Amino acid sequence: MKTETNLLRELPSVDRVMTHPAAAPLLERFSRPFVTETLRDLIDELRQVIRSGHGLPPDRLQDESIITDLEKKLVRAARPGLVRVVNASGTILHTNLGRALLSEAAAEAVGLVARHPVNLEFDLHRGKRGQREAGVESLLRELTGAEAAAVVNNNAAAVLLGLNSMAEGKQVVVSRGELIEIGGSFRIPEVMAKSGALLREVGTTNRTHPRDYADAIDENTGLLLKVHTSNYRVVGFSAEVELKELVAIGRERGVPVMEDLGSGALVDLATLGLPREPLVAERVAMGADVVTFSGDKILGGPQAGLVAGGKCWIERMNQNPLKRALRCDKLTLAALEATLRSYVQSPDLLREIPTLRAFSRPPRRDRGVRQESAAAAARTIGSGALPTEEIPSKGIAVHTGKMSADEVAQVFRRADPPVIGRIKSDRFMLDLRSAGDPGSLVPNLPDRQRPL
Numbered sequence: 001m002k003t004e005t006n007l008l009r010e011l012p013s014v015d016r017v018m019t020h021p022a023a024a025p026l027l028e029r030f031s032r033p034f035v036t037e038t039l040r041d042l043i044d045e046l047r048q049v050i051r052s053g054h055g056l057p058p059d060r061l062q063d064e065s066i067i068t069d070l071e072k073k074l075v076r077a078a079r080p081g082l083v084r085v086v087n088a089s090g091t092i093l094h095t096n097l098g099r100a101l102l103s104e105a106a107a108e109a110v111g112l113v114a115r116h117p118v119n120l121e122f123d124l125h126r127g128k129r130g131q132r133e134a135g136v137e138s139l140l141r142e143l144t145g146a147e148a149a150a151v152v153n154n155n156a157a158a159v160l161l162g163l164n165s166m167a168e169g170k171q172v173v174v175s176r177g178e179l180i181e182i183g184g185s186f187r188i189p190e191v192m193a194k195s196g197a198l199l200r201e202v203g204t205t206n207r208t209h210p211r212d213y214a215d216a217i218d219e220n221t222g223l224l225l226k227v228h229t230s231n232y233r234v235v236g237f238s239a240e241v242e243l244k245e246l247v248a249i250g251r252e253r254g255v256p257v258m259e260d261l262g263s264g265a266l267v268d269l270a271t272l273g274l275p276r277e278p279l280v281a282e283r284v285a286m287g288a289d290v291v292t293f294s295g296d297k298i299l300g301g302p303q304a305g306l307v308a309g310g311k312c313w314i315e316r317m318n319q320n321p322l323k324r325a326l327r328c329d330k331l332t333l334a335a336l337e338a339t340l341r342s343y344v345q346s347p348d349l350l351r352e353i354p355t356l357r358a359f360s361r362p363p364r365r366d367r368g369v370r371q372e373s374a375a376a377a378a379r380t381i382g383s384g385a386l387p388t389e390e391i392p393s394k395g396i397a398v399h400t401g402k403m404s405a406d407e408v409a410q411v412f413r414r415a416d417p418p419v420i421g422r423i424k425s426d427r428f429m430l431d432l433r434s435a436g437d438p439g440s441l442v443p444n445l446p447d448r449q450r451p452l
């Protein structure tokens with residue numbers, strides 16, 4: 001056995017390994033700084049192993065062996081951080097897993113505009129500069145019945161832009177029952193503060209009446225805001241002012257009304273056998289001056305914030321310098337246009353939009369799958385849509401005598417592709433509704449971790 005000092009002396013220098021002929025192919029695959037840094041880390045690791053006194057097999061310090069280890073390390077480090085996973089969490093629109101899956105048409109549109117020049121802001125008919133959102137805007141007008149529409153980065157941005165454009169320096173009246181927080185740090189009072197508008201809270205947590213709004217309006221009022229309580233419900237002794245009533249108060253006093261609808265459906269979910277989510281078109285028809293909603297929730301498109309409303313308000317938003325900072329890129333606009341086009345043109349929306357398909361898919365009866373009771377396996381929709389609603393699903397409970405639910409979950413997370421389930425009542429569950437094709441639930445587990 002060699003002594004620690006001798007082994008340390010045998011550690012090669014970075015230079016020696018880099019100039020070894022066997023290292024040449026690595027430099028054809030990877031940049032020199034990347035290879036050098038990775039090699040330096042590898043040599044440091046070997047040094048630590050030697051110092052820890054655990055010893056090393058004698059051939060581990062030979063140049064060839066180090067280059068083999070280096071290649072493995074490079075390949076591992078070059079793997080993308082963002083990888084495909086299987087969503088067996090049971091939450092269909094899982095914010096941590098990227099929310100909506102795009103339709104085939106949308107994914108294809110993204111691929112096309114990513115690879116080629118496109119007429120993003122070019123009017124092919126007149127040969128002049130065109131409107132970046134023209135295509136999406138006309139589809140949104142058609143689908144919502146609004147006079148005009150705009151698109152920004154996400155719904156949080158849409159709310160910020162709306163507040164800033166309509167009520168900067170003025171008071172915005174909101175019910176205390178609607179001062180929501182959405183996961184990932186979207187909070188109405190904080191967005192309001194950043195928009196430069198002043199929050200004027202009215203009513204109480206559980207009850208707000210029309211007179212609360214009416215009494216709060218004065219010459220400093222810029223806007224009445226209604227916020228859809230997407231991710232919770234106030235139940236019991238509660239009262240809220242319906243949009244219709246709010247619009248009536250606003251009209252009478254000359255104050256515009258904006259609604260943050262959160263998810264905002266473009267089709268009636270009841271036709272899919274789901275509980276109803278407010279339709280954007282309905283809210284526009286009720287007289288909301290501006291309605292904002294997300295592109296990647298129930299709608300099933302890319303991350304985006306959609307704004308439908310009166311022409312004068314949308315124009316004001318488009319002229320706001322904030323709009324330039326919050327605008328969408330061509331990839332998003334391409335995906336959104338393709339998605340909206342399906343809503344207008346497709347004969348079979350459910351087949352085309354994966355999110356809608358996932359909600360409406362009947363739970364399967366799979367052989368070999370133990371069926372949970374509907375209640376135990378009921379899935380939530382997620383991302384602040386229909387918070388109290390669960391739709392039936394089928395789950396597979398995975399247990400082994402030897403492992404805790406947490407340990408089983410970890411094994412599945414290490415699979416290729418990683419499988420994300422959920423733990424309920426101390427059991428690890430794979431949910432079939434959010435996972436799409438049940439075939440995708442059979443992952444390649446690392447060999448020594450096949451516990452089942």
Ligand SMILES: *Cc1c(COP(=O)(O)O)cnc(C)c1O
Pocket residue numbers: 154155156157182186227228229230231260261262263293294295304305383384
């Ligand atoms: C989800 C949600 C938001 C935030 O939307 P993002 O698209 O995630 O930015 C804002 N308001 C409500 C009511 C929501 O449900």
